[in-house]
Amino acid sequence: MIKKTSIYSHPLVHHLMDPEAQKGIPGVLYLENRENDDDKKVVAEIMARCFAPTLITTTSWEGFHFVGHEIRITEAVDCYGAVVWPSALVLCYFLEMNVKQYNMVDKNVIEIGAGTGLVSIVASLLGAHVTATDLPELLGNLQYNISRNTKMKCKHLPQVKELSWGVALDKNFPRSSNNFDYILAADVVYAHPFLEELLITFDHLCKETTIIFWVMKFRLEKENKFVDRFKELFDLEEISSFPSLNIKLYKAMKKNPRSAGYPQSRAWKAKAISSRLLL
Secondary structure, three states, rough: OOOOOOOOHHHHHHHOHHHHHHOOOHHHHHHHHHHHHHHHHHHHHHHHHHOOOOOOOOOOOOOEEEEEEEEEOOOOOOOHHHHOOOHHHHHHHHHOOOOOOOOOOOEEEEEEOOOOHHHHHHHHHHEEEEEEEEHHHHHHHHHHHHHHOOOOOOOOOOEEEEEEOOHHHHOOOOOOOOOOEEEEEEEOOOOOHHHHHHHHHHHHOOOOOOOOEEEOOOOOOHHHHHHHHHHEEEEEEEEEEOOOOOEEEEEEOOOOHHHHHHHHHHHHHHHHHHHHOOO
């Protein structure tokens, strides 16, 4: 079982605590230190939602506290998609703390790249109709985690469904039946060759009123470029930033077709699908 390290062992936190790194204009320094303190307090609260079992069991699991429930997640150490990353905790915390502004009760929600299912479980506990999606090889563990943590606890039983980005979208998720109020995504942008297909998938699942909540940990230059590509089709707003984790939380909605340059987007869609078929 993968154990989370303390947030205070994060190299960025050590940098923030280093007096030599805090030299600057006094007024700016005060604001920066205050922002850093606020960041670390919130991050500490988020990470405190994670706990490890006190006893060793035959099936390894990791525990989380959200929406008044103890959630037990089984992870897999041999797959990035089957591990709970900090971005998922950030998104769960956001959903729980903003239930008045973004009420999930009876809303249609889809999570892409659901992984272990933690975010989908929290959205279900908040009352949403949830569809948790991921690649075929992850669905078994995803279904297991969702079933054990939502049965007899949720207003609506969540669904688990296969979704390979950019593949058979019209067949498996026809636009006529896409009625998602929210799209959730945590740490779906990483060093993989299918970022264009991810963008196509976001675009396909969205209607004009759909709200995307997307949390991303910045690691590589590719991620910055993806944000720029994303802005071509979506109005993107940074809601929260966690410098000590190098994570940002975004809210996005589809742009007006005229301002988004959709004729051009159709061209990159065809190119992306063609490149995928050639792999």
